[in-house]
Amino acid sequence: MGVCYSRLLRSTALIAAGLATGLANPSPSQAATPAVVAGDGVLCDLTRTLSGGATDVRCLIPPGADPHHFQLTPANRRDISNSELVLINGYNLNPSLSRLDGNFELIAVGERAVPNNPNKDPHLWHSPANTGAMANVVADALQQLPINAESKQALKRRQQNVIAILKDLDTWNRQQISTIPADHRVLVSEHLAFEFFTDRYGMRHVAMIDDYATGGTLRPSSLRAISNAVKASKTKVLFPEQFPVSKTMKRISRSSGKPIAKNLVFADGTAPGKSLIETATSNTCTVVNAQGGSCNQASAERLQQRWSAVQ
Ligand SMILES: [Zn+2]
The missing domain is CATH 3.40.50.1980 (Nitrogenase molybdenum iron protein domain)
Structure with missing residues (x-):
């Protein structure tokens, strides 16, 4: 009888402990991760x-x-x-x-x-x-x-x-942008995606498709106007947003006489396999190097190392 009573007491104590730690007041490790x-x-x-x-x-x-x-x-x-x-x-x-x-x-x-x-x-x-x-x-x-x-x-x-x-x-x-000769501080992109960048750093922005969304088409009547704007912008190159390069960009390159840059600018999010810091520094270096400036890759990598180390 005494043995049974002490077992009962012990199991009651265990249940009470379980209620206290596991159910009524869950410990952090037991709580579901939101x-x-x-x-x-x-x-x-x-x-x-x-x-x-x-x-x-x-x-x-x-x-x-x-x-x-x-x-x-x-x-x-x-x-x-x-x-x-x-x-x-x-x-x-x-x-x-x-x-x-x-x-x-x-x-x-x-x-x-x-x-x-x-x-x-x-x-x-x-x-x-x-x-x-x-x-x-x-x-x-x-x-x-x-x-x-x-x-x-x-x-x-x-x-x-x-x-x-x-x-x-x-x-x-x-x-980095201050290293670009003033005449060439311009970003010619496919859609209207870089105004916050160009406005912040005193650059000009020319978008071939005058739209915040991608995939717009250019009317033949617009081609001459855009080509003239591209020529007047004094940009050295046009910046593609995807490969293969769109037909619109090729047409504007031909009609304006401006070559297409070898590297992409990432307009709509992070680049594949890259963080937002790597994407941003890659975009900046693509623009700066193509427009006659000089981008400091080593300091870009230090920014990325700090980003990776955030924990
Ligand atoms: Zn976009």
């Missing part, structure tokens, strides 16, 4: 870098893919419905993401970070100042999720690191 979906633009790398291991971040649009015409797959829709937080760029960068509905919080990060955007240009991240503002919106949203105090502190530390690196990227961009 699921977050990062949509378009540079949000995949930005959100993963800020989150570290604090949340489970799923990315929708693969690097190098075109967000303007991306259609959600069934797997994307599953990830979205299983998530607590969905982060999208906003300003209609990807139209199919603006119509999401479900049991999650949906934040248009770019719209919250850069509310003053009269033309509603979605390509905000070409200015590191905008990317920094987006990082703050993402970090604030992640802080609202059920993560423990230690994770919240680590998130704050990563946010400060990310902001510092983006500030240095801004300074670095300005230094």
